[in-house]
Amino acid sequence: MADQEKKSLMLAQAEREFATHDTWWEKEEPKAPLPARIQAMLNRNDPAVIDELLKFAFLLNGEVQVWDYNKGSWQKLSLPEEDIAQLDPQDGSWLWTLYVSGHPLARKAVRKLLSYQSDIYDLQRRFFEFQRHMISSKLQVKWRGGRRNALIPFDAVYFRYVKAIFKLAEKKGDAETWAILAHRFDLERKGNKRLRTAAGQEVEVYSDKTHYYLRRRCWRYLRELGKAGNPAYIRFAVEALLQYEDQDARYVSKYENGKWLYGRRYNHLWLFNHLLFHRSQTFKPKRLQWEGVFVPIDGLDRREEAFPDLWDQHADELWRLFTKASSGTVISFAWTALRHGNRDYLNRVPREKWMNLLDDEHDKRSKAALAWILENYILAGNGKADLTLLEELLFHIDQTVRDKAAEWFGKNAQKLPREFNLKITRRIIDIIKDGSDYWRATGCIDLLRSHCRPYVSEFANMALIKQLQDSGSRWSYMYRMKEDLLALLLEELDVEQQGVTGVELLPFLSSANNEVQQQTEALFEKYFEKLKLDLDFLLALIKTPNSRVQAFTTRFLSDRLLWVVPFYPALLPRLWEMMLDENENALVRNYIRDVLLGKLFFEELRETPISQVLALLQHQEHAMQAFGAQLLALIEPKPHDFTLQQLVDLAHRPLAEIRAAARHMLEKLRLIWSPDLLVNVMETDWDDTREWAMRIVTALPTDEQTPELIYGLLDTARRDIRALAMELIDRHLTRLDLTELMMRASESPYLEVQEFALALGDQLTWTAQRMTELELFFRTVFFRVHQGRRAKNMAFALLERLALEKQECAEAMVPLLNDMVRNFGRQDFERIVHLLTQIQMRYPHIQTPLTLE
Template structure:
């Protein structure tokens, strides 16, 4: 046996000191045992087993977990939990926060309460983790498994936060307990990977890998991130996402998984089966301080619409109709199901939004390793301009409440600030704004006021303010009044509703908010301004990467006011400045240009940088670059890389200026050649994208203006590379170069393979260049390169096909021999699968109309036969037309002609029939071949053959071998025809040949036919009887078939058995075997014959025993 898993649990209380050990042992790959040992610690332990019979691994794991949980409920714990020495609290002041926490934890361990108030142990443990009270680690380890699931969960979370290496045994025990809830085991695995050694970590990773699908495991082990991304996408489509939480746990070790995993999380819907994993990953990300994942999920919690609106009550007996699933359902019961159809209610959405804000505030209050700033920046980077909402004032309801005293309608107007619905953004950027008030619906307002109107529907120009009801935003009382007013309006309009919904699910633990004790002067609106100023690089990151103007405005203002602004500006390199200048937003452009101007003297001499600035999104920066070039064109245009950047610049605002600048400057021949060579080399490496095609087309126009004279010197090899490259624009350039070269060289020097590539190109402009080249080839040259022409007869493009056929017609006029060479190409093009719809029609028309004079001289019978038996009907029709016009049908072999008789087209079958009727002499001479017509697939052809051979073939044309061969056909009608011919032309001289050969035929009809001749040609012939043994057995062993033949055979065998003892013995051997396996009727016949034989020959040995 091999030990697979072991758990050692201890119990120590008073004088009791016990140990309980549980093992999983492997007997074979599919057989496992669960054994246990127990007794007093230090004494010899008693042994036992829970598995009298070996179990599978899955069942053994469940049994192991059940036993371990049973003992833990009785107070058993791991060695670390039981024997860990608790620290003394004598020197701890219980009046301090940390002291109170430690004292409460000690009270929980010993089972007492030293305080007037009572706290849940799980709450104290959570608080210890939040406040980083490392002295609490021993207490938490002891308490981890002594309470409910919440206490275990909080203990694991706190131990992770406290980086408790001593908790490794606890983490390991809970992580491997398959009976634990998934949210607890997830946290245990997270803690285990945080504290275990590198060697142990590899073993734990192997266990986690085993839980993943084989494809994911393979991709991780081979580090194939593309395969992994594709599999994630397919898993999302298939809703096979249960493994993602384990995958996120593994990402703690395999950090390269996180970007792909986060991209997948962005695509998931917040509904089953995805949401369970989203929630689990979010909780793990909080414990891990994984800011990027937290930012993605926190943003999505805010922006994702709730799946359904949950009421306060979750009565499992009542049902509600939910449009999201188009079903009436008990929400309470459904949410408890493991495969629930529901998730992410309005309650859950609000809870996670509040939880995210709380996590932000806690991170800022403690500022552990700058985690708040990383979290804030990553969260702000999730927002886009589409999330922006303007500051506005609008009524709480468009319908007013009627006041009978004033006889007017009253409306409550709420003033919303910018981004009022973006909770996280507003918290980060305006968390210290006293005017912004967060409402229960998690929207921000700044103030409210009441107005009245004569109209029941709100119209701004008809409303009058009621000054007395005006509410000051900084007044808590007034703010409450405003909310109460809003509630009363809602109640009057829609009836009483629960407007103060409990937004936190009851089964979730909500820690107390952490109050920041450090006093900060609130002169700025963002949360924790001192943290932002401590790391000004965060402002730079927001300016470079954020996708929202309000975020840029915040970052721009703060970095400009920062005391180290000048120092920060000096740290920018060229890449950083260009990234700012190329932003699609105005403020990053402006900041980038300001930094550029501050360091102008450093950059004016870097020509490549100046060229890239000219292609940027900043108009000011482009003007700056253009002024530099205008002032010193010689310096900049002498740099080849600068010229290349100019050539590939696609900025429309700079297009005219660049073209004029290039045309004004005089380049040397060597410089032009170098620019042209480098430009082509760069374009050959371009991928075929819209952006790259635009760059390449722009460059082609500019190269054409400055380097046209040098294009003819480009080699054919480069032209072929251009036309064969993936980039469409390169093919256009290849065409231009080819036409330029063609003006100065003999057309026959242009490779036909290159022209063919042009003619097969998708771009009409490129094909037109190929057609122009084709026009330049002389007829004699084309006649010598017929393969080139023939490769184009089934080209897809109409313009090329029209030109190719025109060239062929012209060649046929001057050289008729070319037609004989061309026609096989057309024939075989019809036999191939057409490259596009309509190709065969075009080729068939040309073959039938323009190449008709060459049918007899250019095609052979095998070519026509292949046309008629090709896969396509249009090919069959073309082949038939050629067959009708073929002058020498006798050159076809008879087998070829007979194959036409099995064709699906009637006209072709009729051609075959007519050939038989018109060529009787050949049919008689080759009768062995001509008889194959009898086996044609079509019934009408066989009917013609039967009639033809009945009337045209005489007795001398038939011989036994031919007739027997006809009878041997698998077709019943052909078999019948063969029997008819044997009967008609039967020759007694060949009777024995017919009998011996036809007797071996399996057909019932043929066997019956043979039985006609038994009494005439077989009687009194023992040798022949022996040869026909197979025939007799075959006839007699048929079940319920061939009755006529059976009766004849029984009669014949009885009569023959009477003639001599030798024949009787032979008959007995057959009937003995037949009687054991035939039907009742046949068995009776066998017994009757055997009885008679026994009476005649008493000494004959047989299976039948006759008693009387």
């Protein structure tokens, strides 16, 4: 028979039972038998049968896949063959059989099967280790806040028997089973499980109508018990409330009275709200759900539950609810009811139970237990404090406990003995110094800052401070707390009484912790005269490579310049040495140069020797040169304090202000200028100095524009200076020895100089002797490789003219032409041969390498 047909038959059977009011469940007759192996385990009273039934339901209703190496794919893991042979998967009546068997283990198993499986993944790992698991959609049930997992879904296979179990549990007073289903009816929405009737209609197995009916029925049943004053009300209510968890609520926030409130909303629940808020003036039920049920995170400190008198008669059940509930709202209700209606019961609870509750996983329980302990055990009725217990709470492993205990301690510290406060302070310091318990130390440092602050001074000494400084790495997770403790100890340190010196405090100025640094700075400011500060301290302070320390040093010394004056004779030379020491830290060198010597002590450097200033001006670092320029302006030296060469060097320095000062002093020494000096000054890469020198040369009287000066300018490497030299040559041509000029041109590597000299060749009176003297010049021009074609053409033209004009010149140039004809290329060769031919034809007696036929 097909699965759909079986489900249709079951649906038809359910409709007949409803129409005929057939209460078949009251007979408590078993239906489908349990698998033989499970029945055997029940008969043996084997506790493992519960897990076996959970695994059985998991495989029956869920899905587990295992890798098949033969097929190379995932295969569904099925029930054992013997179970399949005995069981119809479409018949859920085995669950009914299990419940009515009456066996205690069977009842426990049914409750486990019907409950939501919050730890379903743990079940998978426990039952099917190392296998791939998939949660079947059949196991996922919906509610208005999300999804939960249930091994027994409300579907056509099981729902008929789930309702029967619910009714029978209600009839027989099985509060535990009834409560599990009541919780599910209250929370669980309808699913997508539909069936087609014989008439072809689709119906929902667990519809909204069924959902609303069942949860109203649950409350109606309890309400009747409560009205009758039946103690069963409390038993059923407690079991029901134990089923609820925090995840059953919706976490929400709302803006009210100018602030945000955070809490839980329970509008979607029905039974839950009636049990806890039935008498509320704020929360009201509507037709299908409640309205405005918003419970703050800290709970409600008022009682609004149904039948409060009945609750007050069962303090033990309230205590059970308080200690076992999973919902923070339920715990708050039980705690409020106990405090307001059964305080005597709470007084009888042993102290050990309260202490155990401090370690409870739910913070509502631990907070309530802590509040009770602080209120009733710390300060006894005789006014004497239980200091041992208080100490235990202040250093409890749970931070919430520590915070609450610290809050109480702060309010009552003045009532406690001084010795106890000192003991707590000492223990806090030891915990932070030990550094092995980060979370406990986190709370301790806050306690030390607040309530134990008046007692910190008793422990503030340099021995403890140095231990904290030396303990642990800066990258340790405890580093920040140790630094915070250091700051507190430094703030309370009595420098005068303990004889602390500045050298001892100096390392703390470099602390990465702002509070430590600030407290150390405050100590230097406050106890300046008591810290035995000397030259060694000053040098150590200045040598600290830390920008924040340097900022403090500047402020500290600026306020005490008169105190520093006696140290000047020894301090300033040491600072100068440190500034120039390349092995010194760059941050320290820059600080000394820019701040201390450059600003703070700058006026004290007026007597600095010129040699030291020159060393700065010639330094490779630009900043040092700039500082040298500042000193030069401060000292205002006379020109005669420098040699001419030193002034020339200064005129070539990169800094413009140094060059300007050098030029200014050079102008004052004009009477002793020499041509070499002017050329040296002019031959620079700096435009201002070069242009200044060129203006000076151009403005010189004619008699001072000497050939030595002009030839010097012509020999420079700069084109603009050579152009000036050529201009001066044109201006003083009649005063110059052109032979010497051309000789100098032969030594120049620059083509324009040689071309300029050749252009002047026509103005010379040429003789054989002059040709011989200038042979080197012509060789320089002709033998330049791959360059100077224009100069070569000019030289050829001059030789051709001279050869035709003067015999002695022709005869003098033949040796040069003989060498050239052997070494030149075709173009020049033809021209040389032509010139030699002309010479031989004009002057036959002159010997040439040519033979004319």
